[in-house]
Amino acid sequence: MSERYSRQLVLQGFGVRSQNKLSKASILVIGAGGLGCPALQYFTGVGIGRIGIVDGDHVSLSNLHRQVLFNTADIGKLKTEVAFQKLTAANPETIIETFPFAIKADNCLDLLENYDVILDCSDNFGTRYLLNDACALLNKPLIFAAVSAWEGQIAVFDNNENGLRTNYRDLFPNQPGSHEIPNCEENGVIGVLPGVIGTMQAAEAIKLITGIRKPLINQLLNYNLLDQSIYIIDILPAPAGSYELPADRIEFSTRRYQEISAGTDSDIIEINVEEMHDLINKGSTIVIDVREIHERPSLSTKHIQVPMSAFDSSLPDEINEPNIVLVCQHGIRSLAAAEKLRSKYHGQKNIYSLAGGIARWYGQL
Amino acid sequence: MEIDIVTFGKITEIIPNGMMSFSGLTDTDQLKATLEQRYPELAGMKYKLALNKTLVQENKPVIEGAVIAIMPPFSGG
Structure with a gap:
């Protein structure tokens, strides 16, 4: 041997x-x-x-x-x-x-x-x-x-x-x-x-x-x-x-094994990077990065930043786009943010979370 | 009655480790209720108890000097 x-x-x-x-x-x-x-x-x-x-x-x-x-x-x-x-x-x-x-x-x-x-x-x-x-x-x-x-x-x-x-x-x-x-x-x-x-x-x-x-x-x-x-x-x-x-x-x-369970009555849709780009290309879509200001890599896709630590106070009063895509590093905070928006908009917006976050789709964002 | 409390993860931030006094309780169900009353944050968390290093799956008697571990799930990797 x-x-x-x-x-x-x-x-x-x-x-x-x-x-x-x-x-x-x-x-x-x-x-x-x-x-x-x-x-x-x-x-x-x-x-x-x-x-x-x-x-x-x-x-x-x-x-x-x-x-x-x-x-x-x-x-x-x-x-x-x-x-x-x-x-x-x-x-x-x-x-x-x-x-x-x-x-x-x-x-x-x-x-x-x-x-x-x-x-x-x-x-x-x-x-x-x-x-x-x-x-x-x-x-x-x-x-x-x-x-x-x-x-x-x-x-x-x-x-x-x-x-x-x-x-x-x-x-x-x-x-x-x-x-x-x-x-x-x-x-x-x-x-x-x-x-x-x-x-x-x-x-x-x-x-x-x-x-x-x-x-x-x-x-x-x-x-x-x-x-x-x-x-x-x-x-x-x-x-x-x-x-x-x-x-x-x-x-x-x-069975559904979500990355985290987002509640039973969830109308939050988890999407992959292609679906996210499709939404952006169709227009009427805003991307919100909920990571903290110091987090890297930065997104090259057009977006606004609303850090989770000050989400409620930093969120713009009015969002005109009917589609909102939330992103974070691993797709966990973005789901929590999506839940917040869901209760704010009561079904008036289509709310999406990027599954796996930026870590999963590195280089495609 | 004195019970030795051993906490893990985020629960350590809520409940101190060490001997804790209780009165009038005889089993783990009552202990759980008392802990959640003393530390309301605990009630909103997922956790599991172990009594003298064995997982508590059903109500068990608790006596003076028992060691109770309180463990939350971890997800990081």
Whole structure:
């Protein structure tokens, strides 16, 4: 066996058997961001046979403090493309497959089916609930992690048919509404935090695949970077009726997993960049950037800026255009702004939010 | 009765960590109601309790010295 893995091969309890399991394994990483970058690097290092990367975003300057696979010269490039080059250069023995688009209900099951282990390295609740339900449906092991400010959470939902079976909905049965989520800019994160948590995800995947010791199955690990504390709790299944997982593929495909849930009576339409340009070309459309003044990149599409921090006071008294398109960095604040406008205009305007925000459509705005 | 409260994420900004005094409560449902009364912001948030490091999925008795963790969901990555 190759010298490349010699240091781990001599580890007590590891050996050729574990290395073979890793080289036969396949892992799908959803999100090549703060969590995904370190996980991908260690998966490549340890010699995972095949790794899939799902991410539709382009590298931006504000990513670099935590997304350690990328450097300044990569700004504007597709994350999956840069990751492919760097990871293949690091270890040509690992097959890297890239999927440069957002994961959705209509492509999710086909993607997940081709991999042994799924890593949730996403940055929004819609994707987290989508992956949770898909993994439960397909009996795929899911390694979940998320961060906020100085803290992280990680859990392993094994989803095998034997023994106690839990999933993310046993922790939080329903997707939080937009008013319950801190916005993308406001919350902030120190780069090293997703580095620690993403590395923990990689460690759990390696334990799960090799069968060495016990991964965090049916447990939630809470990590606090400020005092380096770890607090692990046992997850029990929620009482029957607390939530409903999709029973089959058809039910799964008809469920709506929004990036955030914008309420039940929503008449806000989430659009992609082409639909946005179509609206602009047709005329009678105003684009409102709700990001703060200091946020970059700036939009080259004609727009007005109404920062979310002073939205009500800075909004023009009269908007003449019947179509309003709201944009922000990741499409989360723009949905909250759209809700505000919906209650202001009571159906007199067509209100749109750019799904995925400027991060997703970098270079096309 | 003294209960050890351990908070996470945004909930730390609302509820202080450490021993907290309660009177007349015997279970987690009553504890939840008391906490939401003392800290009204909590009522509008999604969170889950753990009692002595096990997730609370149904009403459980609470005794002196119990450790209650209060955890919100995180979405960042």
